[in-house]
Amino acid sequence: xLAHEALDSQAGLETAETTSRRSGLxxxxxxxxxxxQVVLDNLNIxxxxxxxxxxxxxxxxxxxxxxxxxxxxxQPDAGRIILHGKLANQLPPQKRxxxxxxxxxxxxxHMTVFENIAYGLHNRKLSNYEIAGRIEEMLRLVRLPGTGExxxxxxxxxxxQRVALARALVTEPxxxxxxxPLSNLDAALRKEMEVELKRIHNQLKITTLxxxxxxxxxxxxxxxxAVMQNGRxxxxxxxxxxxxQPKTRFVxxxxxxxxxxxxxxESKDKGVTVVRTNNFSVxxxxxxxxxxxxxxxxxxLRPENIEIDTTDARTADNAIPAVITDVIFKGSNITYYxxxxxxxxxxxxxxxxxxxxxxxxxxxxxxxxxSSPLILExxxxxxxxxxx
Amino acid sequence: xxxxxxxxxxxxxxxxxxxxxPTQWGALVAPMLVLVFIFxxxxxxxxxxxxxxxxxxAKSVVPIFGVYSLxxxxxxxxxxFFLDMIVNSLIVGTGTVVAxxxxxxxxxxYLTLTRGWERTLILVACLLPLFVNIIVAVLGxxxxxLPFGVIQNMLSALGLIDGPLGALKSFWxxxxxxxxxxxxFAVLILAASLQNISPDKINMAxxxxxxxxxxFLTIVLPLTMPGVVATxxxxxxxxxxSYLVPALITGxxxxxxxxxxxxxxxxxxxxxxxxxxxxxxxxxxAGITFGLTIxxxxxxxxxxxxxV
Numbered sequence: 001x002l003a004h005e006a007l008d009s010q011a012g013l014e015t016a017e018t019t020s021r022r023s024g025l026x027x028x029x030x031x032x033x034x035x036x037q038v039v040l041d042n043l044n045i046x047x048x049x050x051x052x053x054x055x056x057x058x059x060x061x062x063x064x065x066x067x068x069x070x071x072x073x074x075q076p077d078a079g080r081i082i083l084h085g086k087l088a089n090q091l092p093p094q095k096r097x098x099x100x101x102x103x104x105x106x107x108x109x110h111m112t113v114f115e116n117i118a119y120g121l122h123n124r125k126l127s128n129y130e131i132a133g134r135i136e137e138m139l140r141l142v143r144l145p146g147t148g149e150x151x152x153x154x155x156x157x158x159x160x161q162r163v164a165l166a167r168a169l170v171t172e173p174x175x176x177x178x179x180x181p182l183s184n185l186d187a188a189l190r191k192e193m194e195v196e197l198k199r200i201h202n203q204l205k206i207t208t209l210x211x212x213x214x215x216x217x218x219x220x221x222x223x224x225x226a227v228m229q230n231g232r233x234x235x236x237x238x239x240x241x242x243x244x245q246p247k248t249r250f251v252x253x254x255x256x257x258x259x260x261x262x263x264x265x266e267s268k269d270k271g272v273t274v275v276r277t278n279n280f281s282v283x284x285x286x287x288x289x290x291x292x293x294x295x296x297x298x299x300x301l302r303p304e305n306i307e308i309d310t311t312d313a314r315t316a317d318n319a320i321p322a323v324i325t326d327v328i329f330k331g332s333n334i335t336y337y338x339x340x341x342x343x344x345x346x347x348x349x350x351x352x353x354x355x356x357x358x359x360x361x362x363x364x365x366x367x368x369x370x371s372s373p374l375i376l377e378x379x380x381x382x383x384x385x386x387x388x
Numbered sequence: 389x390x391x392x393x394x395x396x397x398x399x400x401x402x403x404x405x406x407x408x409x410p411t412q413w414g415a416l417v418a419p420m421l422v423l424v425f426i427f428x429x430x431x432x433x434x435x436x437x438x439x440x441x442x443x444x445x446a447k448s449v450v451p452i453f454g455v456y457s458l459x460x461x462x463x464x465x466x467x468x469f470f471l472d473m474i475v476n477s478l479i480v481g482t483g484t485v486v487a488x489x490x491x492x493x494x495x496x497x498y499l500t501l502t503r504g505w506e507r508t509l510i511l512v513a514c515l516l517p518l519f520v521n522i523i524v525a526v527l528g529x530x531x532x533x534l535p536f537g538v539i540q541n542m543l544s545a546l547g548l549i550d551g552p553l554g555a556l557k558s559f560w561x562x563x564x565x566x567x568x569x570x571x572x573f574a575v576l577i578l579a580a581s582l583q584n585i586s587p588d589k590i591n592m593a594x595x596x597x598x599x600x601x602x603x604f605l606t607i608v609l610p611l612t613m614p615g616v617v618a619t620x621x622x623x624x625x626x627x628x629x630s631y632l633v634p635a636l637i638t639g640x641x642x643x644x645x646x647x648x649x650x651x652x653x654x655x656x657x658x659x660x661x662x663x664x665x666x667x668x669x670x671x672x673x674a675g676i677t678f679g680l681t682i683x684x685x686x687x688x689x690x691x692x693x694x695x696v
Contacts, residue, residue: 073591093594100595106588110610110688119606120596171596 024049024175024207025070030079032065032231039065040231043079047175050205052198054218057228058254063211066228067179070209072096084174099168099206103180105160107152113139113163114148120171138166141200158189165197169204176208182217194220215255219243227251229379249376252300259306259345261299261373265291272370275299279341283317283370290375300374303348307367308336308358316367320345324362338366432670439663460664470648474668476559477645481628483563484570488623489616491567492574497608499575500582514575522569526636529565533637562638566627573626574619581615582608610688617684625673645669 030043040062047053055063068074070081072093081088088096108116117135126134139145142162152160161181168176181197182190198221201208212218218225219239226236227250235247246252249260263277273286275297282299284291291297309319322345326337334357336347345366351357358364440456443463464470499510517525532538585608593603609616627633631646640647645665652662 071591071595073594092599093591094597094599096595098595100592102588102592104586104588106586106592108589108593108607108611119593119598122602123597167596 024051024084025209026080026082027066027070028080028082030066030069030081031077032062032069032074033077038231040069040076043231043233045226045233047207047209049207052201052208052210052221052223054210054212054222054225055228056212056215056218056225056254058213061228062231063213063228064179065231067177067209067211070096070175071098071100071177097171097173097175099171099173099176101161101164101168101176101178101181103183105164105181105184107160107164107167109152111151112148113144113150113152113155116152116163117148117167117170120167124171134170135166138170141169141203142166143196157185158193161185161193162196165200169200169206174207176206178208178210178212180212181210183212183214190217197221219255225255227254234379244374246300246374247377248379249298249300250379252374252376257303257346257348258300258374259303259343260376261301261343263297263299265293265295265297268293275373277343279343280320282320282373284373284375285370286375296378298376298378300376301345301368301372302374303335303346305368305372306345306347308338308347308349309365309367310358310362312365314367317370318366318368318372320366322364322366324358324360324364327357327360329357338364340366435663435666435670438660439667441660441663443658443660460661463661464664464668469643470665473643473645473648474672476643477628477669478672479559480562480566480634480642480644481624483559484566484627485620485623487563487567488570488574489619492571492578492619493616495571496575496578496582499579514572517568518572522632523636525569526565526633529561529568530636533561533564558638559642562634562642562644565633565637566630569630569633570623570626573622577619577622578612578615581612581618585611613684613688617680620680621677624676628673629669 025045025047027043027045030040031038032040043062043066045053045066055066057063065074069076070083072088072091076089083091083096083098108119111119114135117138118131121131121134135148136145139148142165144159144162144166147155147159147163152163155163161184164181178197182193185193194217201221210217210221222239224236225239225242227234227242229250235242235251237245242251243255246255246258252258253260261275261277261282263275263282266274266276266281268274268286268291271285271287273284273291275282275284275291284297284299307316308324320340322338322340324336325339325344328335328337329351332350334349334351336349336358338345338347347366349357437456439460440458442455442457442459444455495510495514499507502510530537534540589607589611590603593607598606628644629646631650634642634644634647635650645668649662649665649669652658652665
């Protein structure tokens with residue numbers, strides 16, 4: 001980060017511009033204040049061409065502000081927006097050559113589906129015949145052939161969503177912005193559209209920035225996920241990496257469920273570190289030497305990485321005695337709530353046909369290897385944010 | 389248990405229950421219908437009957453049978469004086485509508501963009517004239533527009549005109565004051581209409597490459613068309629049938645239909661002719677209302693897309 005700030009002069013601009021020729025979008029040191037409150041703070045994003053990057057975060061984390069800045073609806077207080085290799089800070093939205101789908105879809109109700117999709121083609125110098133061809137092609141792509149003459153109000157929510165997508169894609173934008181496009185759909189339709197959007201992205205390879213607060217959408221659809229918190233990017237990685245190696249406590253709990261153990265590092269020996277919490281000790285493999293003896297440690301443990309043992313026969317690096325307090329059967333999995341001292345622990349298991357699930361009040365041992373606990377940073381410590 | 393559940397079903401949705409029984413539903417509307425019948429339908433029917441009565445009955449009670457003719461209408465449409473009057477009314481109505489829209493639409497649009505004290509200030513400025521009695525307001529305009537009044541003196545002092553200004557007795561004065569009177573209504577209707585357009589739609593139009601003018605013409609204007617039509621109908625009907633403003637501002641100089649109706653009923657005492665003129669006024673307003681609504685709906689294809 002410091003290096004970036006030092007470079008934030010002529011040299012910085014040049015590197016930014018040369019790298020941007022290859023990239024679809026480059027945000028450099030973006031900052032935005034609303035009434036003296038920092039909404040975005042030194043945000044850096046670089047997207048490769050054809051990539052689908054997700055900005056994931058809770059509401060109010062600044063992800064929609066980022067999108068509005070890229071679209072040009074609002075102006076940044078500092079930093080540069082480089083679109084298609086050119087500085088775009090001063091460009092009005094109509095000159096940015098973007099495709100966009102809003103959460104509300106913002107279809108024009110007084111126009112037919114055909115007219116809605118054709119709206120962005122007015123200054124392309126196309127003949128009516130070509131326009132009709134393009135729109136027919138788009139309607140086939142989003143699987144809505146033959147609906148051109150209908151009005152949006154005559155279509156279902158999912159169909160309206162597809163029209164909004166077709167309208168965004170027909171202009172062949174170099175960057176597609178999706179602002180929570182699926183949050184107005186019901187659960188079943190949302191799952192279908194996630195796959196559909198992924199299919200269309202794979203087919204067209206348009207650089208796409210998706211903004212969402214749904215971890216599922218982010219994991220299913222993206223090439224890379226950038227987790228945002230308080231106007232900063234906390235971590236950016238592939239979905240797999242971000243789930244398996246979350247950097248901070250926030251990332252770990254925001255993507256998927258996690259048990260968080262807080263404690264003090266008791267000892268370090270040959271790659272085995274022991275962390276003592278108020279209730280028990282945990283053995284951790286600290287391969288990258290991130291923990292220091294006597295220092296504070298925050299560990300994350302995914303519920304599906306814990307085994308419940310009732311027999312006392314098996315051994316593992318960690319075996320923590322606990323009592324089952326609640327059993328929730330969800331069909332494809334069973335969630336157990338356990339208590340070890342003061343600590344509540346969540347465990348996820350697959351139901352088996354032969355065994356009946358454990359029952360409430362049962363004394364068990366929780367087994368997990370020393371490689372399972374994730375070493376996390378506290379949220380305040382990672383104040384610097386990360387470059388994407 | 390078994391006799392309780394239907395009772396719960398019925399109690400749950402009183403509105404559905406009313407819909408299921410139209411007679412009860414109708415009972416709620418009945419008092420209103422009675423009032424409308426007594427104070428609107430009967431007078432209109434009486435007016436209709438009188439307008440077709442022979443002028444021999446102009447000063448007396450019209451008998452019910454055998455005295456009807458088109459005498460009044462023949463007189464009106466055969467006389468350039470009356471035709472001129474209808475044209476005058478149409479000019480005043482149309483002029484006021486155009487002027488009101490041109491002034492109110494930008495105000496309403498600005499109103500939707502602002503927040504806080506500025507918004508309050510504009511709203512108060514729009515509503516305040518409604519609290520002033522129209523006679524007082526017209527008197528104010530009278531002083532402004534009078535020969536040797538404020539405006540004339542000001543323009544003379546600036547050297548822009550030489551001699552008295554004919555402003556007070558002209559169409560312009562009439563349209564100015566009628567516009568002033570109707571701007572508050574227009575702003576409120578148009579602002580409500582503009583407020584319904586989500587900023588997303590306007591932003592979307594811009595992302596899709598539209599500049600300010602195209603966005604206005606293709607998105608904002610069509611979507612506010614219902615509000616524009618409502619404004620046009622309201623302002624046109626109110627200004628074409630306004631008696632007080634033309635009576636106080638222009639008097640007999642600009643002969644409009646309401647002035648003529650008043651003359652024929654009060655001093656010329658030809659009630660049947662007055663009734664015929666009234667009917668013509670009514671038909672003009674009703675015709676314009678229906679015509680505009682249908683035209684606007686057809687232009688924006690509203691019936692097809694709007695969810696009723």
